Amino acid sequence: MTQFFQQIINGLSLGSIYALIALGYTMVYGILKLINFAHGEVFMVGAYTGFYAAGALGVAGFEARNQGFPLYLALLVLIIAMAAAALLGMTIEFLAYRPVRSAPRLTPLITAIGVSLFLQNAGMLLFSPNPQRYPAILSEVRFEVFGVIVTNIKLTIFAVALCLMLGLHLFVQKTWTGRAMRALSFNIDAAKLMGIDTNRVIRSTFAIGSGLAAAGGILFGLDQITINPLMGVLTGLKAFVAAVLGGIGSIPGAVVGGLLIGLAEQLTAGYLSPEYRDAITFLILILILLLKPEGLLGIVRVEKV
Amino acid sequence: MRALIRIAITGAVLLAILALQLAVQAAFTEYVQRIVLLAGINVILAVGLNLINGTTGQFSIGHAGFMAVGAYGAAFVGVKLATPVHAALGPGVLADALIFNLALLAGALFAGVSGLIVGMPSLRLRGDYLAVVTLGFGEIIRILFNNATFLGSATGYFGDDPSGLPAYTNFFWVFAWAVAIIAVTHNLTFSQTGRSLTAIREDEIAAEAMATPTTRLKVTAFAISAATAGIAGGLFAHMQAGVRPEDFRFEKSIDMIVMIIVGGLGSISGAILGGIFVAVSLELMRDLQQYRLVLYALLLIVIMIVRPEGVLGTRELHHLFRRKKPAPPSPPSATPTEGA
Numbered sequence: 260m261t262q263f264f265q266q267i268i269n270g271l272s273l274g275s276i277y278a279l280i281a282l283g284y285t286m287v288y289g290i291l292k293l294i295n296f297a298h299g300e301v302f303m304v305g306a307y308t309g310f311y312a313a314g315a316l317g318v319a320g321f322e323a324r325n326q327g328f329p330l331y332l333a334l335l336v337l338i339i340a341m342a343a344a345a346l347l348g349m350t351i352e353f354l355a356y357r358p359v360r361s362a363p364r365l366t367p368l369i370t371a372i373g374v375s376l377f378l379q380n381a382g383m384l385l386f387s388p389n390p391q392r393y394p395a396i397l398s399e400v401r402f403e404v405f406g407v408i409v410t411n412i413k414l415t416i417f418a419v420a421l422c423l424m425l426g427l428h429l430f431v432q433k434t435w436t437g438r439a440m441r442a443l444s445f446n447i448d449a450a451k452l453m454g455i456d457t458n459r460v461i462r463s464t465f466a467i468g469s470g471l472a473a474a475g476g477i478l479f480g481l482d483q484i485t486i487n488p489l490m491g492v493l494t495g496l497k498a499f500v501a502a503v504l505g506g507i508g509s510i511p512g513a514v515v516g517g518l519l520i521g522l523a524e525q526l527t528a529g530y531l532s533p534e535y536r537d538a539i540t541f542l543i544l545i546l547i548l549l550l551k552p553e554g555l556l557g558i559v560r561v562e563k564v
Numbered sequence: 565m566r567a568l569i570r571i572a573i574t575g576a577v578l579l580a581i582l583a584l585q586l587a588v589q590a591a592f593t594e595y596v597q598r599i600v601l602l603a604g605i606n607v608i609l610a611v612g613l614n615l616i617n618g619t620t621g622q623f624s625i626g627h628a629g630f631m632a633v634g635a636y637g638a639a640f641v642g643v644k645l646a647t648p649v650h651a652a653l654g655p656g657v658l659a660d661a662l663i664f665n666l667a668l669l670a671g672a673l674f675a676g677v678s679g680l681i682v683g684m685p686s687l688r689l690r691g692d693y694l695a696v697v698t699l700g701f702g703e704i705i706r707i708l709f710n711n712a713t714f715l716g717s718a719t720g721y722f723g724d725d726p727s728g729l730p731a732y733t734n735f736f737w738v739f740a741w742a743v744a745i746i747a748v749t750h751n752l753t754f755s756q757t758g759r760s761l762t763a764i765r766e767d768e769i770a771a772e773a774m775a776t777p778t779t780r781l782k783v784t785a786f787a788i789s790a791a792t793a794g795i796a797g798g799l800f801a802h803m804q805a806g807v808r809p810e811d812f813r814f815e816k817s818i819d820m821i822v823m824i825i826v827g828g829l830g831s832i833s834g835a836i837l838g839g840i841f842v843a844v845s846l847e848l849m850r851d852l853q854q855y856r857l858v859l860y861a862l863l864l865i866v867i868m869i870v871r872p873e874g875v876l877g878t879r880e881l882h883h884l885f886r887r888k889k890p891a892p893p894s895p896p897s898a899t900p901t902e903g904a
Binding site for chain 1: 688864
């Protein structure tokens, strides 16, 4: 029973990282009907920006003196990484996706694959292909609750992810831009006719999605201890499956899907075999496509001409 | 009578390939011969992938996975068949040819069946799910081969013999299979079924409204495409004494996508040109290994923005030469399109 709760704790923290990334997939897909393959790489770049920002802010010095990294500096690292990723997301949208936006659907898809591949390999050239140990932005404190080991890192991951998701919910529901995003995902042409600057709204969608992915990247680095330039491939794939599981285009769906995928992965690793932890996501994707392709919280949309 | 003509043509083609083989062996160094073989295998890969990605407009980005299934399947079956066949026929060219081709067919069968398994759930829906599922499949099949002890795990499968898999692959078999696959794909593309596949690419909803069984056709095309990748995998396996999981990384799938996009999505001759282009350019860029994928990625993005139809578009080379009279049978639309 203790082991079960341990896996649940681990699964929830991993799942909230997936949820953060899945939000970016689902928001872009909701508006442009594009699987943004480069999103996993934005997540990777976010993690690396955090890595270098923490280095520049002197995390090594604090570690050497056996002091904890101050909280305000940790927050600064998070903000720098989110801003850098937002900028990257907007640049990708402007340079690669906007020129092919009105092209047939295959064209943007191939462009997205190209961008993803470009960032992976540029990352290997820039950051070196070897895994790097993530700096201790947060020094680990362990405590036991009824035999279950909980660390402050797991709790922080969960809390940060929850705050960001609540923030996103408020943004999408309460602000003008958020309402415009919902309008675009409902019907982009009608939104344009109503005088919405679609380019601006799409740009902010990419910025927000990418920022959330960067936050996910830093949390991932804290959780998994090492990062490497190809970390975005499998994690991005899992987050995408999370978005499909929850119902692609649905923001609450992405959160639910992310948590479920995280739980499924940890439970598989704990009870079956760690080797199958990556395969289970794939199995879930195939099952969901066969049984309920619109996802758990998605709306069934009739295909129209 | 027609059957006789066909047999005569087939015989003539096989003889021509045999003659070419002798010429190539006499004229080129082993190094160049190896590139020629790789180009032939690439052509098979590209023509097969083009059937689903180009003609049908459903995008697979994990075809290296099917190539891996074919490679391991053919290698394994080839090794297991060798003893009984040699016992029955004795050693010799004939026995080797029989073992090799049965092994290739077995590899194609394994790859085709895995194509069915992957394609059935993902192709019921809009095509871009296929991209994600095949990406996942390509990764996971490699993990499976990495952990399959009876197939040599991460070191790879080298058969029961210490010298590795027998080197069955030569110019004749690579190009005989290439010609056969090009002929089959060509006939399929320009048959009624092929028209339906193109209709799915151009407008899936309209095709469905015209009573085209879209899902069945998509899954069939995908399975055929996976099977051809399997044959290419089998040829590849018997060219280098063993199959290793790392031969089928994601990069391999990307190479294949570059092949079909450079030449023109939906064009068989474009795929052939693209396959040769990638084989040659990989050799030329050998010293730039670490920049290769960056360059390929930029190439993909630039082609998509500047000329998404590739060099040839959906046209075939031989259509370009008889352009004077009315347009060729398939009205060349500017780009492969799909349901809105």
